[in-house]
Every structure is written in C-alpha cells, then in structure tokens.
Amino acid sequence: MTTETVPTRGLWLKQAGDSVPGQRDLHGGIVAAIVAAVAELKGEPAADRLRGEGLEALHHVLGPLDLGPVRDRVLEGLRNRMLAFAVEVGRTVLGWDGEFYVDDYLILRLNIPYEVARKADPSGENPGIGRISPWMRETAAARRVKDPLYDPKGYHKGHPPAAWAHGPHLDSWAGHSRDGLNIWWAMCDVPAEASMVLYPELADRTLPCDRRTLYLGQDYPLPAPTFVPLAPGEMLVFDPEILHGTHLNVTDRTRVAVSMRLNASKPTFDPDCFYAREFWRTASDIEAQRFDWVLHLKREEHLGAPAPAPVEARPYPGTPAVVPATVADGTARVARAAPLADGERFVAALPDRRLIVARTGDRLSAVDAACPHYGVDLAFGGQVADKIYCPACAVAFDLHDGTSRSESLSLARYRTWEEGGAILIDLS
Ligand code: FES
Ligand SMILES: [Fe+2]
CATH class of the missing domain: 2.102.10.10 (Rieske [2Fe-2S] iron-sulphur domain)
Structure with a gap:
C-alpha cells in the first residue's frame, strides 16, 4: 500500500490511551518529565502536589511565566521519543508504510484556567507556541518575516498570552503544511470546555481567512462546535484543514496536551501565508535514529497552488437576519x-x-x-x-x-x- 491510498481529507478519529505501541509509556514519560521540571523549578513540595492531584493542578504550583521553561525542558528531554512516536502513529493508525514526513515543530500546550490566565503577566508566552530542534533555531530566526497585516495582539484585545485561545482556522492559513495530519494528545483530563473544537460540517466549503488574525473571517456564521473531550492519554488524529479552534479553558483545571504533525507527502505551503513551518524530518531518518537530520524546506521553494477564493457565500447555518x-x-x-x-x-x-x-x-x-x-x-x-x-x-x-x-x-x-x-x- 502507498501513502496516497489512505483517505485523510476530513478525517478525525479518537485513539484510546493504549492503541499505539509505546503510547502508554510515552504518556507516562511526558507526565513524569513535567513533574520533574516542576520539582527543578519550584521544589519537591510543588512536585508532590502534582503527583497527588494530577497535572490539572499545574496552575497552583506554577506561575504563567514558568510555563515556557517547563515546556522547553520537557520537549528537549523527550524530543526524539516524541518524534519516534509520531512515526508509530503514521504506521499503525494511518497505515502509512512508505516514506512520510514529521514536523520538527512540537508543542506542549499548558493551558491554565482562563480566570487565572487573564490576570497573568502580559509579558508571558503564548501556550500554543511550540519548539523546533535547538540547533535549527538560528536558521529559523534568520528566516523570520514580519507581516504588516498580521496582528495577533489586536485580536486578543490586550489579554495576556497565557489567556489566548485559538480562533477557528485551517492550519495551512498559519504557515503549516498543506495535507498534514495532526496528533492532539491529552496528557491529563480534557473536558469539553477546554477541548479542541471542530466544525466538520464546513469541510467542503471554501472559507475566508482574515489575514490580520489568520483565523476565520469574523462575519462567517458557524454551526455549533463539535467538542472533543479526551481522557488522559487519549488522542485525536485529525485533518487540520477541517475548521478547528480551541475552547477557551473556562474550567478551573489546567489542560495539558501535546501536538505533533505528519505529512504523507513532501510538505507544501499556502502562498497566501507570509511564513511557513519549514523544518521537517523523514520517517526513515527517525526510524534509523538519525535524530540530528532535519530538512529545511524553504517556503519559496515549496509553495502549493493558491487557495481558491471564497467567492461563493455559502455559509452553513445561514447569515443571521x-x-x-x-x-x-x-x-x-x-x-x-x-x-x-x-x-x-x-x-x-x-x-x-x-x-x-x-x-x-x-x-x-x-x-x-x-x-x-x-x-x-x-x-x-x-x-x-x-x-x-x-x-x-x-x-x-x-x-x-x-x-x-x-x-x-x-x-x-x-x-x-x-x-x-x-x-x-x-x-x-
Ligand atoms: S471571543 Fe473568546 S469567548 Fe467569545
Ligand atoms: Fe490548528
């Protein structure tokens, strides 16, 4: 079987906590690494509290400015195991038995409750930001471009980044590869009110992107969201070209998730986005443990065709009168x-x-x-x-x-x- 035979457009499926070889072990390893990072930064009593109450209590032991350092420690310590696990998902869940690609950009999402986050230091980091391999960061920084239109702070209306939630979007609007598949993996309990939300009803529509936010244009009517609550260790594998976003965490518990991305074919990017996630691994490199090999797929050399213009106003539930x-x-x-x-x-x-x-x-x-x-x-x-x-x-x-x-x-x-x-x- 070749990778092309696997239908991925519109796909979203939940995977139980032990459906992929190594899933339970790595889940335990990530939780343990978070607790170890807390012990290092805040001391053993803080780590003990997490051991007793779970990662959902993270906001009781960490301030919003500690989230970035915890994320960095965990991702750097476990990067290779996480990449290897992403390949395993491609092989066992998706049945991809040929070559495919894994994004070097990994995310550990530490989303503290909104009621805590809204009072956080405004200089904190956005919990939705991930990390590429450390030795590629200089190259990435040299390629950074600023777009005069893009204004995430304007969209988030002065909220501290710890309180930001993703509006509905397609990932390719924001520089991610086209034809990717995302792994969104719950490290602790993820109730509906802190979950990913999807709008699969809109999968066949050409949707308008607001280039100021890289989210859906705000005057586009939506159906009610489809929530994806997950148990600890459970994961969602989904097509990120389904309109999706994040439920603002209105629970009183921290939500922790890991995101990774696969591409069945060599990644290409939306020419309408001013930047691209350019750093990738191949499944075969990861399987051969060549962890120091990263491909740099320069945006300008890997552009796909422009997205069709959303000329047809065909909103799903109808524009409100x-x-x-x-x-x-x-x-x-x-x-x-x-x-x-x-x-x-x-x-x-x-x-x-x-x-x-x-x-x-x-x-x-x-x-x-x-x-x-x-x-x-x-x-x-x-x-x-x-x-x-x-x-x-x-x-x-x-x-x-x-x-x-x-x-x-x-x-x-x-x-x-x-x-x-x-x-x-x-x-x-
Ligand atoms: S704009 Fe965030 S809840 Fe409405
Ligand atoms: Fe996304």
Whole structure:
C-alpha cells in the first residue's frame, strides 16, 4: 500500500490511551518529565502536589511565566521519543508504510484556567507556541518575516498570552503544511470546555481567512462546535484543514496536551501565508535514529497552488437576519410581521449596540451580541436549544440569563416581550 491510498481529507478519529505501541509509556514519560521540571523549578513540595492531584493542578504550583521553561525542558528531554512516536502513529493508525514526513515543530500546550490566565503577566508566552530542534533555531530566526497585516495582539484585545485561545482556522492559513495530519494528545483530563473544537460540517466549503488574525473571517456564521473531550492519554488524529479552534479553558483545571504533525507527502505551503513551518524530518531518518537530520524546506521553494477564493457565500447555518430597532423612552422596538418561532433568532440593531433576540420554547430573550471576551459578534455562533456558542472560542452563553461557565464572562440581558406586532426590549 502507498501513502496516497489512505483517505485523510476530513478525517478525525479518537485513539484510546493504549492503541499505539509505546503510547502508554510515552504518556507516562511526558507526565513524569513535567513533574520533574516542576520539582527543578519550584521544589519537591510543588512536585508532590502534582503527583497527588494530577497535572490539572499545574496552575497552583506554577506561575504563567514558568510555563515556557517547563515546556522547553520537557520537549528537549523527550524530543526524539516524541518524534519516534509520531512515526508509530503514521504506521499503525494511518497505515502509512512508505516514506512520510514529521514536523520538527512540537508543542506542549499548558493551558491554565482562563480566570487565572487573564490576570497573568502580559509579558508571558503564548501556550500554543511550540519548539523546533535547538540547533535549527538560528536558521529559523534568520528566516523570520514580519507581516504588516498580521496582528495577533489586536485580536486578543490586550489579554495576556497565557489567556489566548485559538480562533477557528485551517492550519495551512498559519504557515503549516498543506495535507498534514495532526496528533492532539491529552496528557491529563480534557473536558469539553477546554477541548479542541471542530466544525466538520464546513469541510467542503471554501472559507475566508482574515489575514490580520489568520483565523476565520469574523462575519462567517458557524454551526455549533463539535467538542472533543479526551481522557488522559487519549488522542485525536485529525485533518487540520477541517475548521478547528480551541475552547477557551473556562474550567478551573489546567489542560495539558501535546501536538505533533505528519505529512504523507513532501510538505507544501499556502502562498497566501507570509511564513511557513519549514523544518521537517523523514520517517526513515527517525526510524534509523538519525535524530540530528532535519530538512529545511524553504517556503519559496515549496509553495502549493493558491487557495481558491471564497467567492461563493455559502455559509452553513445561514447569515443571521439583522433588523433595525427604534428606541424611545428606554425601550427598543422591532416591528415583526409574525411572532418569533421556537428556535428562531435575529439581531436587533440599535444605534449603539446589537442584541440577539431569540425564542426557545415559550421564552423570549434578548442579550448583548458582543462577546465579553474579545468582542466578537455572537450572532454568528451556532445555537443549541438555549445556548449560543461564541464563534471565536466556543464558550457557551445562556440566551436567557447571559451566563457562561466563566464567572467573568457573561452577557447583559434585557426584559423583552411581544406586543402589537412588535418585539419590545426594555433597555433599562
Ligand atoms: S471571543 Fe473568546 S469567548 Fe467569545
Ligand atoms: Fe490548528
């Protein structure tokens, strides 16, 4: 069998904690390396606490500025074993029996709870950043380019990097290889509210990338996210050209995961992205333990065809209707030809804000449309019953009381009622 025969487009599958040879051992090795790094940086009592309570307690023993040093120690100590394991995933899970490629860029994701992270030192590092082999870093630094449009800090609205969550994206938008497959491996419990989220319903659509953020354009309506909770040691193998993102960690526990990437064929890059992840290994080099061999696939020599322009506006759930409202005496009024049906919603456009007006069952509700996190428009998020999911970080907001799992993220809500062919909203 050749690698080309394995269908990977749109693939996402969960793998139990012992489905790949060596998986359980390496999982234990990574957890032990994190605990050892904590012992080195913070002392034995801190490490003991982790041994007792699990990695989920990491934010109790490490400050946000300690996350980078822990990640570096773990990745450098275990890099070769992790690369070898990535090859094993290619061989046993994907059935790739020929040559293939493994990204030298590995990530250990240490995501502390949002309520802790939002108060962190703003000079800390983004937990989504990984590391290439140390001796390639100088070459990578010399190749670094700055794009005048790309502005991640603007998107994250002044939040400390420890509190950042990935908006929905395709990996190739952000310089990763095309036709890759990702391994996203849970080192501790990963509940839905701190998991990867996928939008597989959009797999056949040409989606617009916002070049300022390298995430999906913010006015693209989404279905409700598909959550991927994982047990410790379990992993997700998925096509990163499925739209995906990260649920802001609104739990009170740290979430730890490892990411690795495979390519069945020689990597190529999206010419629309200003940089590329250029450092790769071959499976055969790794299997022969040639760990000091890294290929430098220069972006300009490995560009794929440009992505087709998203000319066809074919959003999945349909663009939400925006209806102007008039305001008099502190009450907004939206004329309606018919009462709002169960499950229906629209955006009421007021002079100074937008509200989501929705009916679920016999309850009519109105809440602010701006997400209190980054200010994105919740009207473009998917809805299930009385929950609307933020289209950026997948946090669920209750349409009736405006609350979410996070105590610091809730929406203003307004008394609303139907009367005389109109919907009225009390803005007081
Ligand atoms: S923008 Fe992050 S939860 Fe809405
Ligand atoms: Fe991604």
